[in-house]
Amino acid sequence: MSTAFSGGFRLKQVGLVLLVLLLVTSLTMGSSAEAPTYASQVENGGDSTTEHEPAETPYQTPEIDLESRAEPPDSLSAASRQDVAAMSSNDLVAQHDDRDPAEFFGMVGRDPWYEYGTNPEDHPNDVNRTFLENMVAEMSEMGVRWIRFEFRAEVDQPEGPGPIDWSKHDWFINELLPAYDIQALGLLGSGLVGDDDPTYEFQYINDSPDAQGRNHYTRTFIDHVEQVADRYGGNIAAFEILNEPNNNQILSWETDGRVAEVEPLIYGRLVIDSYEAIKERSPNSLVVAGSLLHDHRNGVDRHFDWMERVYRSREVRAYVNSNDAYPWDAVSIHPYFLNADGVVEHMFRMRELQNEFEDANPVWITEIGLEASPPSWTSFGIMDPTESEIRQATFLEDIYTRLPVETPFVERVFWFKYEDFGTVSYARWGLVRLRDSNFQYGPEATPWPRKLAFSTYQALARPEKLPTHPVSRPDDVGDRVRYFELTGQELRDPFLRYWEDHGGLAMFGYPKTRVFEIRGRQVQYFERARFEYWPENTGTRWEVQLGLLGRYETRGRSFERQPAPDGPHTTNEWIYFSQTGQFLAGAFREFWENNGGLEIFGYPISPEFEEENPADGETYIVQYFERARFEWRPEFAGTEHEVQLGLLGNQVLRHPGWRR
Helix, strand or coil, rough: HHHHHHCCCCCCCCCCCCCCCCCCCCCCCCCCCCCCCCCCCCCCCCCCCCCCCCCCCCCCCCCCHHHHHHHHCCCCHHHHHHHHHCCCHHHHHHHHHCCCCHHHHECCCCCCHHCCHHHCCCCCCCCCCHHHHHHHHHHHHHHCEEEEECCCCEEECCCCCCCCCCCHHHHHHHHHHHHHEEEEEEEEEECCCCCHHHHHHHHHCCCCCCCCCHHHHHHHHHHHHHHHHHHHHHHEEEEEEECCCEEEEEEEECCCCCCCCCCCHHHHHHHHHHHHHHHHHCCCCCEEEEEEECCCCCCHHHHHHHHHHHHHHHHHHHHHHCCCCCCCCEEECCCCCCCHHHEEEHHHHHHHHHHCCCCCCCCEEEEEEECCCCCCCHHHHHHHHCHHHHHHHHHHHHHHHHHHCCCCCEEEEEECCCCCCCCCCCCCCCCCCCCCCCCCCCCCCCCECCHHHHHHHHHHHHHHHHHCCCCCCCCEEEEEEECCCCCCCCEECCCCHHHHHHHHHHCCCCCCCCEEECCEEEEEEEECCCEEECCCHHCCCCEEEEHHHHHHHHCCCCCCCCCCCCCCCCCEEEEECCCCCCEEEEEHHHHHHCHHHHHHHHCCCCCCCEECCCCCCCEEEEECCCCEEEEEHHHHCCCCCCEECHHHHHHHCCCCCCCC
16 A cells, blocks of 8 residues: 555545345355355365466356345434444443454454365475464464464264364464464364265254254264364354354255255254353353354345344243353354445344344454455566455455444454465455465465555554554664664665665665565665565675566556667667667766666666656656656756656555555
């Protein structure tokens, strides 16, 4: 995002975003924390754009009835809204007043289960710790305080339910997340039970229950719940019971589309048993029920109908009558298919349902998202956002700014998801793509490119980590560390050495960002340039190079090639560059030759011409180079300031595509 972002920049609203996605009956959002269900559930796929991927990948949304899918709930009156919002227990109101606003920010990430054995060279017989730590560290930098992931049992046993392989979860839960002060929301979904043994397929959750409301499948499920709670206890801050049980894709698959919902009576008993098992072993862990997939068909919000049947089920009513409380600490929902206004209205409708049954527990949104495709990679390393990126960023901003104010009973929101992942086509729900990942995840989880919404999320959740945000004066300021009060940024080797050796302040201006990564490479912006660190060239003059900001600033402009001279290409008056078809002469040539030439500035890519300077509104004679813009200042003719570099760094930082 631009430098203005660090001072409270808010994206211009581009209108309400209609989330037109997929048919609920056959192409709903995922039955796991990992993937939307229109794509393959096989989680060996990843997604990251190749360097030549077109700007908008050719995934086509099926034809659907926009009116029926996008229709929000009937609007509530202002008075009704106030009544609904106020329907909270005293404890919840106090909790809302005192809670850390940062706790609102959650995200769905790659399940650690899938990263076991994916990097045998560096992490034999273990999860890929490099991948998982890079992912969690980046999430932490964004301001993510809660990560939602799914527990999974093994699926290679011919008989009986697959065991849980703790080595696929231990390090992630017990060491990695605490190291980054991130809370875990562990999804106990259909993956918790199952194997090659078909008798443990998820469809058997709906087998007729016994007098206690249980069946063979749910008893097995609870056995695994107990194992998980025994092992991890308080290291799991919250558990969510099943994923989208009202319209579950796996259940639909296994029944050839005949059944898509878990019976509310069975679900109610399962939640009660899970709640009691978890609280007995870890009293402070929260239990989240519902996980409703927005299911609006034929004018009916069927997910609310399903949840009402859970509330009315004999098991839940009996529990409430005996305990004067519900067997959960929060209810959750996945409000896909709605614009921001629709999401707000939907949360009030959710609260109305809770109020009807005197359930004052908070609401969690454990999945919400919008797809976006980044553009193709460019040689100058800056990628202007696509229209879908702008829609995604605007929607994300609306959700994370409006809900805390307008719906205080919504306690936290988990964005779906951190990374794009690949299946039969790109699933573009992430805020980043991962370098070296496509339909198979790469080994390191290096984010590239970041989408526009990545910076939007960070600006809301942890703005002090934006590259443009000023930093405190470092303790080790000295000969090799400088701090600039004017911009609140520091400068260290090797960038400091390059800055000093090639003209310093007069040539490049002040640093405008901290050092950060683009495509795995460290960069830092200055008023007139972008420095890039090339460690593969350590010890050579190419260790630090300037970014191609001139190329970026002239994107979309065409400069006519000048005819080549009949004689030599270099004379006392000019140099002709056949590579770009441009001449370099006069004061510009002298400045170019005296300050590093091709190595610093690159080739001229335009002739001399007059252009208004965006920094001061004055018109100067300029010439663009691959890495710079030369400006002739006649008032300083004959002095060292006659030619100056344009403030390309500042200009680029005003465009939202500078950080990828």
